[in-house]
Amino acid sequence: AQTVTQSQPEMSVQEAETVTLSCTYDTSESDYYLFWYKQPPSRQMILVIRQEAYKQQNATENRFSVNFQKAAKSFSLKISDSQLGDAAMYFCAYRSANQAGTALIFGKGTTLSVSS
Amino acid sequence: DTAVSQTPKYLVTQMGNDKSIKCEQNLGHDTMYWYKQDSKKFLKIMFSYNNKELIINETVPNRFSPKSPDKAHLNLHINSLELGDSAVYFCASRRDYSYEQYFGPGTRLTVT
Numbered sequence: 001a002q003t004v005t006q007s008q009p010e011m012s013v014q015e016a017e018t019v020t021l022s023c024t025y026d027t028s029e030s031d032y033y034l035f036w037y038k039q040p041p042s043r044q045m046i047l048v049i050r051q052e053a054y055k056q057q058n059a060t061e062n063r064f065s066v067n068f069q070k071a072a073k074s075f076s077l078k079i080s081d082s083q084l085g086d087a088a089m090y091f092c093a094y095r096s097a098n099q100a101g102t103a104l105i106f107g108k109g110t111t112l113s114v115s116s
Numbered sequence: 117d118t119a120v121s122q123t124p125k126y127l128v129t130q131m132g133n134d135k136s137i138k139c140e141q142n143l144g145h146d147t148m149y150w151y152k153q154d155s156k157k158f159l160k161i162m163f164s165y166n167n168k169e170l171i172i173n174e175t176v177p178n179r180f181s182p183k184s185p186d187k188a189h190l191n192l193h194i195n196s197l198e199l200g201d202s203a204v205y206f207c208a209s210r211r212d213y214s215y216e217q218y219f220g221p222g223t224r225l226t227v228t
Contacts (some may be wrong), residue, residue: 030153035215043204044219045206045219045222047216047217050215052215089157095215100147100212102172103149103151103161104159104161104162106158106159108156109159
């Protein structure tokens, strides 16, 4: 069974600084997706960024980028130029690409606080 | 227009009651899901349906029964509610061969 581990329950960063959230996963599959989701206090789940396992290039979305190390099964999220609105809980998630109906497997989340 | 909607958003009920949470998606997606987020914010899949067929049925008490009357709807019925059922329940949907899941706003269920 696949597992996702986020080892940092809480992180903090100052505005305009950079922070990296860690995620490791375990799988025997070769074809899968990895995601970072943001959950602000409104509890809405917001997709931040995704990575296809077959792509070597790290995904980037504006201030958000990932460091995907497939052999090490590591998938960290870097937030650059942090903003107050980035404060939220961040979840790393895995999904198999092999079948219809496959679901996300989440890590336990990292609470990010941003100070001015 | 809301892509994935859930009703109600908040539900407070007493132990032993039966309740339902409804989910609708207007995206034409093929797969719908129910996830549970517990008090520690841990998110876990409960069920998934693909074209009205049950695909994932995780180890949840059989007091929980999903029902998919059509591709656009996936309802969750819970019998004999217990204190431990208190959680936020998220509905989500996804198109086959697409990467992104769209989440509903969640339903906060409180059992007293």
